[in-house]
Amino acid sequence: MRPRWSRPRRIGSGAALALGALLILNVAGVLPYPGGPMREFTADGPLWLDTKPADQQGGFEIVMPQAAGLTIHEVFVTTVFLQNAGPWEATLERVDLVDGTPGSRFAVPDSGYLVWPLPYPPATMARPRQSMRGIRTSTWAPFRWPWRATQVTSTTSCCWSSR
């Protein structure tokens, strides 16, 4: 029995079906595209092809040890510097932690926080309380030629607010 469709046509139909399924999953929110116009401030890839993991594009980490005196009655505030590099309007849907400890979550505060002066890179801030001890920040530079990252570790003062 001869196949109904030629081989190129079968391949083309299969590719179209796969693409359609990906689009449906994407629109349903199940499979978000990892690139796009809103991206890391250190992003260095072409707009829609910028799918490299963030850890290859630079970033930072802050460490607040026990000596810093942070309590659950206070709020750790952090900022994300958003950049929409595309001409289209983007709508934020959800913000969550990557590999976050169970029992912690992000919330978007109502208002009332002072966001000035802006630190660079974006870091923790709110209303200054007091200088804290032992806070460390590590910043690593974007992963670029000659394929070496520069990591700088330093101590800093940091601020947060009382609830």
Next chain:
Amino acid sequence: MAGNSSDIHDQLLLELQVTRPGEYSYRGVRVRYRVGPFALQAVYGQGAWLCFGPLPPNTTCAEPGLEEADQALPTPRGTR
């Protein structure tokens, strides 16, 4: 968020809420958004390790040393 924007007003301010004292950490912030009907996400490489008190008596946070904290960071290939 409007297109072609990246000024100081385009900052998302987030509070980390925890329920119990102890150690908390995260490796980044994932932002899900839509452009038209399409779902996209961006992962921002900014993490934290935090010790929230008051801790119970005879309890301490296992504070990461600098070396340990560095290992907790995502490390680009070829740097170690």
